[in-house]
Amino acid sequence: MLKIKSAKISSNKPLYWSQFYELSFGNFKFFVYLGLTSFKGKEAENKAKIFFKFIEEQLRGDEVVRPKLLRLKEILELSTKQTKITSDDDLALVLLDDRVVSIVLKGKLKTFLLRDGKLVTVAASVGEVTSISGPIKSDDSFMVTTSNVVSKWGKGIIKASLEEESPESSIERLLAVLSSGQEKTSCLVFTVSREQYYQEKTKPHELAINFGVFKTLFRMFRGLVVFVLDFFIRLLPERKIVVEAGVTDIAIEKKRKSAFLIAIILIFLLVISVFYGSRQRTLKIEKLKYETIVSDINHRLEEALSLYGLNPDRSRELVLSVKESLPNLEKLQIPESEYGEVISRFDSVSGQVLGEYDTEPELFLDLTLSSDGFEGEMGSLSHDTLHVLDKGGGKLLRIDINTKSTQITGGPDEVSGSIDLAGYLERVYVLKKDAIYKVDETGSKKVAEEDFGGNALIKAYAGNVYILDKSGSEILRYLGLGDNLGSGQTWLTESEGQDFSDIVSWAIDGSIWLLDRNGAVYRYASGRRLSVDSTLVSKYIKNSFKITTSEENRNLYFLDSGSNKIVVFDKEGGFVAQYSTGELGNVKDIFVSESSRKILLLTGPNLYTLELKHLQ
Incomplete structure (x- = not known):
């Protein structure tokens, strides 16, 4: 039986509010997406509750038989009218079972499929309702995302993200490069596999990375502190304390000083470790950024070579876009050896496609x-x-x-x-x-x-x-x-x-x-x-x-x-x-x-x- 894993990016930006909703019954799995530009804050939340409740009622009314693609389109259009969703808003319905995936989109959304190492755009909507249905295979990875993510970062970012081991890793890679501005930025990633099912996790856009690492780090050091303190206490010899006429035994004072010194040392180690962990996290984010850009560059260069004989103009356009991306890559903390490999590959491809050679005489x-x-x-x-x-x-x-x-x-x-x-x-x-x-x-x-x-x-x-x-x-x-x-x-x-x-x-x-x-x-x-x-x-x-x-x-x-x-x-x-x-x-x-x-x-x-x- 196929199992579905998913992770998401939602948005609560002033100019774009979005949310995902999941529904499961029988062998069916539903994902519902709503992205609003005409509602904000509490008004958007209330509108979303009404919309999702209406969708659920419509879907559960069809749970005896598998809902057809045509029925999904009817449900989407009916819910739009009933809940007064405007034409500027984004809507998506995704239905999965053991054999087939059905997708209905409205607004400015795109759906990508990574199958056998190849990235394909399976559906794209520009205002009008767009739908598609087809068989699914084990190890398929899907992404439903707002169109601006693609137009701003390119398909290379999408492919690099979907090649990660899990949807959560895909989302984490995307978050490393997505803008924190006011753009429409939302994304659903789900994979189809035969692995044991685990509870999917939703990652809000602003909190996905910020606290997870520190919570784990804090738990580790709390355990370490307890272990070290327990170890040192066991090493201390047991002594009987005798109080005579208000005179405190000198050994008590020494033990207090020792415990205080141990506490200071442990706090110092904890501070150093937290600093080191923060530094490692920063380096990891920087690495994700340049690895994603490098993956995108390689994807565009491969596409340019494959199109050179069929569409030379598009091939030249891709190489020129890579040329514009290289200064941004150089600003990141990319190792010189890796940057040199990128430049060498670009020179080779640009020579073949553009006919431009910068070899020093x-x-x-x-x-x-x-x-x-x-x-x-x-x-x-x-x-x-x-x-x-x-x-x-x-x-x-x-x-x-x-x-x-x-x-x-x-x-x-x-x-x-x-x-x-x-x-x-x-x-x-x-x-x-x-x-x-x-x-x-x-x-x-x-x-x-x-x-x-x-x-x-x-x-x-x-x-x-x-x-x-x-x-x-x-x-x-x-x-x-x-x-x-x-x-x-x-x-x-x-x-x-x-x-x-x-x-x-x-x-x-x-x-x-x-x-x-x-x-x-x-x-x-x-x-x-x-x-x-x-x-x-x-x-x-x-x-x-x-x-x-x-x-x-x-x-x-x-x-x-x-x-x-x-x-x-x-x-x-x-x-x-x-x-x-x-x-x-x-x-x-x-x-x-x-x-x-x-x-x-x-x-x-x-x-x-x-x-x-x-x-x-």
Whole structure:
């Protein structure tokens, strides 16, 4: 035979008065709930007595046969009319027997079921009467609660509470986090089991925790005091007391002093123990608070992962809500190890759902070890070879990003006055105002001559050199990579209406990608501008600074100098991920190798690296 255990939170707040009523006959168990907003104090108590008495009369009239769900709805609606309960009040009827639970709700109430470790909302009312009926199983746990408990604390709190060993423990966990304000806060928890029945206990909202611990503690120490006193008295030797001519025996005085000293010691121990017990109680409440929040966070993160493929928007919403909860968790007395585990799990899930990674960059290479005072300002990555230019110091450095081997390939004579550079495998080309130069260990050689001014950019791709002339708003292509590039050819087939004066960075992967200072992105292919939404990226970055990609990389990478972040998009304009550059400050250039799973950040004298976690 199934047994029912229950515990409750009721309220006598000025803005909300509530009470539960139980009724048993035969194999039936009834719970009746009334929550009043329109009555207070004695008026509410009198209204409740009338309401519960009317309900009992109606139920007992049906005790010969099991009341049906429809009959419960009739009873609830009839009692509302007869006792003049308003539409703002909350009502609930719960009927249980060995096989079935029937629930009727009115007002703003919700019913949850924890079965086999899964939490389900089985009924929810918003003003209108809502009813549900279904079979019950051993070890089912139910909770009927006011809706504000769910909206304020989330389902994670409900699940964590119902996972406790008993309804009383569930209520105690809830009381550790529920507000003591004027909100509607009431709750019924009942479990179905085959354990031996015990008398359920009602826990009022304000007194549930306050005195139980101290009563138990006081009884324990009272017994301890009696035991210790009895023990010491037995140790004292029996002596006959003789009084002569009004002279008191000295032994009596000594015994009195000993008894007084023992009493002082015991009182001191009692005070210490009470203080210790109070401290332990405070710690227990704090632990319940952070454990409940941690359980809620884990529940929301699990739900976010499960919904990611089905409902990405809801999944992102859950992760963002967890992000808002973390500062509150940090304020509680949670051990650093447990807090670290929560943060680690959040970082993992937020990376998958939000695409946000806050990993601190690691030092990849100190460039000053290759050349004293080296201050890299820009670079060009071609496959695994990175060329870095120090414009102020007049130095060019070549780096193998796999082995970290470095070599100075140019000095002031070769690179002084350079505007930009383009690497292609082991070759490197530097752009100056009047010409393009090829630079290697043997020196520099002019390979194309033209007046570019100081407002142009250079790239090398597929055996050709490309120049973006921002002043002339055109793109020139130089065929071949030999010692004589000849004259540049106009690459654009439709140059009218193009304005490249605001372009700050560009990249080539077969298409040509242009980024302007406002974060707008333009894509060109075969000399023509493609129709794409140029504002997609500007929604995510504040100050656009660099764009990079290649034919080996399947994504576009943007450096936002305003927020020190790297934002990743696929080549169709879809958001993929976001990386923080931490406390690096002014990042001057970025280079990405998806095959090596690295982002390289140039800060001047150093190169830092970030792992491409979104590729996992």
